Amino acid sequence: MIRAERLTKRYGGRTVVRDLSFTVRPGTVTGFLGPNGAGKSTTLRMILGLDAPTHGTATVGGRSYASHPAPLTQVGALLDARSFHPGRTAFHHLTALAHTHGIPRSRVEHVLGVTGLADVAGRRVKGFSLGMGQRLGIAAALLGDPAAVVLDEPVNGLDPEGVRWVRTLLTSLAAEGRTVLVSSHLMSEMALTADRLVVIGRGRLLADTTVTDLVRDAGAASVLVVTPDADRLRTLLPPDARATAEAPDTLRVTGLDAPAIGRIAAAHTVELHALTPETASLEQAFMDLTHDSVEYQGAAA
């Protein structure tokens, strides 16, 4: 269980994370989502005790990460940037980390095998591709057989096969009862792996929800109605429904579901050519949610 309580991080006058509270539960994959610069990495560093919060606390299994006698067994972490010496081999990098906790060589070899790095374990990390570097970071995260894993953008730089491997790994880690927190700026990636979502923008919590609830609560579900009597149908709809004309014979109705619109049309003998419920895509829900908090917005071309 990872818990952030009113976490705030200020650098000089700039507030990167503001009053952020959320809980990550064991047994599920929780996606930590937000546009670039939303404060995801800073939050993860505060959870791992690398950055000290200006206010608030982050706890892992009930206490601060740094106060655990064996932190690598509590949380395994893959951070955003590379964290190894380029001139050291993968095996020696992991062995050095393992020594701090008295973790045996067999465990180092095990995680090298799990991450598919056994064949390159004796090579210096300098020659590793981005994807191999990510795998080494994941191997380091698994080293202590941790109760929770925190992975910052784990699929960055991975090929499709690697991406699928990460998805499977995350799901199986969660199935083993571990707490899994994965950050990403890609909603589509999270939709495939995460059960729960913590969405932040500009350092604030925007949503702490499930994937299905996010789509529903985004409120973007609408019904597309094609009718030659568009203007008349519009006047018949209740005041809390909103209808916008997409074309002379097409209305987009929000706030009313398709059966209700169908009943109104039937009761007033309005001819309908099409009645199509449209749920917002997860991507759209995410965009709607974070639209105001995107740091750099491109103008429409």
Add this chain to the structure above:
Amino acid sequence: MTTATFPHRVTPSGVLRSEWHKLWTVRSTWITVLSAVALVLGVAVLMGGTYTSGGGDSDVDVVVLTLYGSQLGGICLAVLGILVTAGEYSSGLARATFTAVPARLPVLGAKAAVLGATVLVLGLLTNVAAFLTAQVFLDDTDHAASLTDDGVLAALAGNAAGLALLSLLALGLGAALRSVPGALGAFIGGVLVLPEVVGMLPYDAVDTALRYFPTQAAGVLGSASPLPGAPSAGAALLALALWAAAALAVPAVLLRRRDV
């Protein structure tokens, strides 16, 4: 994934093993250490082979003469000290290190212990070897000496202790500044060059203070016969140890307060 079973917790000896392992699994360590050893031995051979009795160097202390190379070797070891700490920040390894040992302070302590012990032992062995090699050439000169002569072994050990403390000073600078070029500049400017510049000032008090500066104190430690006007070996050792302690205390305080 299988569940591993091991008595896992962070221990001081574990952190020491980790830092020892890290030290010897990168090439830069071997390059700097072997360069230092080669420089000390090479200069000792050069000094011994070119020495003539009654020449310009005849009034120089025999150990000082033999170990002229340790000034250059010391720079190699200072570079190593800086790489051990500041190098972790430039590669990003510091994040992994301090995630594994979030108490942070044991890491600095282990780094200092591992580097200090390594330089002390290797320095002592190299110095003895350099002395014996040089004596092959100096045997028939007025600088003929043996290890058991008064002050010789103490000076060889003192020189090694000086190298170890100077490398710890560099390690501390690297940990405080977190930048390899920054710490290297600070070491060369502050430790090697500054005393020479300050020494040009025409004040007696400055001259007295300078004798307790790191490189000067290390020089006293590496001399078999007492240098005129210099502090005692004990005072020099204390002064140098305080410099190294101060250089380690700064990052120790900062380490607890700063973000990684």
